[in-house]
Amino acid sequence: VTSLTILGGTGRQGHGLAQRLAHAGLRVTVGSRDPERARATVAAWARSGPPITVADHASAVDGADVTILAVPFSSVDQLLLEIQPQFKDGALVIDITVPLTFAGGKIAMLDVAEGSAAEHIRARLPSAVRLAAAFKTVPAQLLGATADPLACDEFVCGDSDEARSEAAALVRLLPGLRPIDVGPLSRARSIEHLTALAIAINRRHNVHEARFRVVGL
Ligand SMILES: NC(=O)c1ccc[n+]([C@@H]2O[C@H](COP(=O)([O-])OP(=O)(O)OC[C@H]3O[C@@H](n4cnc5c(N)ncnc54)[C@H](OP(=O)(O)O)[C@@H]3O)[C@@H](O)[C@H]2O)c1
Numbered sequence: 001v002t003s004l005t006i007l008g009g010t011g012r013q014g015h016g017l018a019q020r021l022a023h024a025g026l027r028v029t030v031g032s033r034d035p036e037r038a039r040a041t042v043a044a045w046a047r048s049g050p051p052i053t054v055a056d057h058a059s060a061v062d063g064a065d066v067t068i069l070a071v072p073f074s075s076v077d078q079l080l081l082e083i084q085p086q087f088k089d090g091a092l093v094i095d096i097t098v099p100l101t102f103a104g105g106k107i108a109m110l111d112v113a114e115g116s117a118a119e120h121i122r123a124r125l126p127s128a129v130r131l132a133a134a135f136k137t138v139p140a141q142l143l144g145a146t147a148d149p150l151a152c153d154e155f156v157c158g159d160s161d162e163a164r165s166e167a168a169a170l171v172r173l174l175p176g177l178r179p180i181d182v183g184p185l186s187r188a189r190s191i192e193h194l195t196a197l198a199i200a201i202n203r204r205h206n207v208h209e210a211r212f213r214v215v216g217l
Pocket of ligand 1: 034070073096135137140
């Protein structure tokens with residue numbers, strides 16, 4: 001993969017990913033609801049780094065080999081409806097969404113009928129598009145501190161061996177991040193719960209970069 005699109009790439013999780021993947025040598029396009037505003041946002045943080053293109057969601061997905069979904073889970077249905085026709089056959093989507101709510105300052109998992117955000121998304125993608133989940137547990141604050149090593153593991157699941165291994169290869173592009181293949185998409189539920197756990201650890205211990213490392217592997 002040499003080019004990659006990040007929908008929601010202006011956001012907390014997306015902007016660190018966009019910059020780090022651009023540094024790794026990929027041609028990165030950020031998809032946004034408001035490309036003009038996003039262009040200003042991207043210009044502010046990408047001044048010293050490699051160039052990053054900005055486009056509306058549909059143009060950003062059009063022809064992309066890999067599209068990372070980095071928007072809030074609550075906006076995924078509407079977004080997928082809009083961009084469905086743009087995916088090329090065989091494209092890979094990487095879901096990083098976590099179905100969390102923060103109502104009243106309390107973290108709660110949304111009850112997703114399909115079992116996880118990733119399976120919910122699978123059900124709304126064209127069958128010729130492949131799906132993997134990754135970048136769900138690496139903390140946004142650390143991703144955004146682009147000079148800092150990530151020094152953790154990242155869980156990858158997917159709907160095929162190829163989808164998982166391509167997603168794992170992307171994870172490996174970020175220094176200090178080790179992909180852990182955890183198998184089929186149904187494992188996304190466990191990964192998404194781990195994100196909730198990381199946030200709970202951050203809050204309880206007043207830190208921002210709690211993350212996971214698997215030992216014995
Ligand atoms: N923050 C974390 O630590 C973290 C960690 C792991 C996973 N995640 C997951 O990553 C995804 C993004 O999280 P985030 O914290 O980066 O979110 P965010 O900053 O609130 O939003 C990301 C981007 O999505 C777009 N967006 C916001 N609201 C939208 C809407 N209603 N409809 C369509 N697009 C919208 C915005 O881009 P434009 O305005 O440019 O369109 C925004 O910059 C979420 O699904 C989250 O669960 C986050």
